[in-house]
Amino acid sequence: MTRKLPIRELVLFAGLLVAVLAVYGLMGAAYSTRMLVEAACYAILALGLTIQWGYAGQFNAGVMGFVALGGFCAMLFSVPTNPAFWNTELPGELGRVLLYLVAAIALVYGATKLDRLGIPKRLRTFIAIVLAVVLYMAVIGAMREVTDEIESRAGFIGGLGLPTWVGWIFGGALAGGIGYFIGRICLGLRSDYLAIATLGIAEIIKAFLKNSDWLTRGTATVSPLPWPTPGPGELGFVLARAIYLSITAVVIAAIFFLLYRAYYAPWGRMIRAIRDNEISAAAMGKDINRRRLEIFVLGCILMGIGGAALTSFNSIFDPQGYLPLNHTFLVLVMVILGGPGNNLGTIFGAVLVYIIWIMSEPLALSVMHAVTALGEGWFGWEVGGNLDSRALQARVFVIGLLISLVLRYAPKGLIPEKVPQYD
The missing domain is CATH 1.10.287 (Helix Hairpins)
Structure with a gap:
């Protein structure tokens, strides 16, 4: 297997670094660090989806449900007892x-x-x-x-008053357990049927958490949730968020290392063989259903951990806040943009897409104000309506335009999967 200097990766990550520094210059350290923490949490979710879809070809449209399970555990284990x-x-x-x-x-x-x-x-x-x-x-x-x-x-019953990281671990375990149960039933389905099934199950999970007031307080929400690190009240927003970012970075590094080793191990080659030619893999004596279930459960575990980390950082558990647009479609865009099956590309796509998602609103608002001022000064236009709400809608337009361009010009992602070739 030959290795070459990754010119594409170096150029793309250098551009991403420039984008991050530009955000710091425009929005300030506190806002930008918060954005990076949330992007890191989404990167964990995206890694869970890329091993399901990229490694095994399983299209899971129920990311939101597993994120909600992780958030629930983060709340249940960290909130003080009642x-x-x-x-x-x-x-x-x-x-x-x-x-x-x-x-x-x-x-x-x-x-x-x-x-x-x-x-x-x-x-x-x-x-x-x-x-x-x-x-x-x-x-x-x-x-x-x-x-x-x-x-x-x-x-409601309250929490257990345990350290926050315990909730993260149990969030991954609960998501993996539910994923095992779902996988036993649904993994016989293919492509769009599997997507419909997982999306429906995610809505069931969300509805259960929303209507179980005795367990989650339902629409009343639970806040504030404690952090695994000292909070802004003790260290200030910038330093506290920077420490939280370092924790999520360590988690991502550990996940990346384990997935890298698994990808190049015999297990990873077997998973790719099942993805590319299931009939041939079965003819070689491979247990197709067991391996598909393993990869599905592993992806669900990562989604649960990412959901727990994101919920703890936002410091609020709101069952209504787990929206398909944010926790399914956005993660899907991250994986497509970065490159399904490429862990490094997934991390790159997660950070880049989240920067675009967050910054499209203020940038669109600035453009709208400039055009409005220009129109009023030169042509006497009278612009009505709420520009803030219109700028918020620009997020969806920008993400839709982005995914259209990627699918047209880079269908395998900006950093496509590189299947190793052996002599």
């Missing part, structure tokens, strides 16, 4: 209902295995469905009584 809940009998009542839920799941699962006792499969399926419906109605009724009591007496 004495109004824990100093009552409500934890015991909630634990009892959760045990009922576990027992119900175990019973339904056992019913799906009745064919091993000689029961016909159709009868087994009928018994499992009836049992699932009956147990669901019983458990959901008991759960509703307890949760209504929690909301009326304590508001």
Whole structure:
């Protein structure tokens, strides 16, 4: 395998550095550092998507759902405990209902295995469905009584008061666990069908978090969330955000190193073989479904970690704030621009696209004010409407124009995947 000087990468990252320095000069250190922290969090999300789509060809349109799960864990583990809940009998009542839920799941699962006792499969399926419906109605009724009591007496259960990084770890674990369950069901689908399924599941996750006031406070939101580092109140905005940026940079470096080693390992070659020619890989004895599930779960874990880091930095958990435009489409644009399957290109695309996304509004507003002043002075135009809202809409236009240009002139991304060639 021959290696050449990466001229393209050096030129692109030099241009990106110039863009970052220009933002610092125009917007100041506090604003620009905040932008870089958010871009770093989005880079983690984009790395999760690029290994699913770039490595294995799995188009996951449910990024928003896994980001929300990570944010939920960041809130649940870091927020202080709620004495109004824990100093009552409500934890015991909630634990009892959760045990009922576990027992119900175990019973339904056992019913799906009745064919091993000689029961016909159709009868087994009928018994499992009836049992699932009956147990669901019983458990959901008991759960509703307890949760209504929690909301009326304590508001919500509160958090666990643990260090923030614990929430990040469990955010990745929860997203990976849900991803495993989804993958077992949906990975038999292909292309647009998989995208529709994952998008629907993401909306289900968002709806659950939004309507579970006893668990998340729903639309009332939870804030402020603590940081894993000293906050702005202790160090000031610039220094605090710079330290937070260093933490996210370390996380990205660790993820990049592990993915780099995996990509060039036999496991990575096998994943690419399945992506490029699934039939041939199966003929060579590879377990296609297991490997596809592995890559899907790994991507979901990274999305959960990125969502937890982003939620902690914003210091607020709002189930309504997980928008498909921000957490699915924007991440998709980052991957397409950088290059699917190229980890370095994904990081480059994440930072560049987020800079364009953030700066398009103030730049568009400046252009609109200049054109308005020019029109009023030279031609006597009377411009009505709110220019701020129009400038905000320019974000979508700029991103749409950007992705159109990339798909037309660089369909493999600005830093395309370089599959190693061996002699």
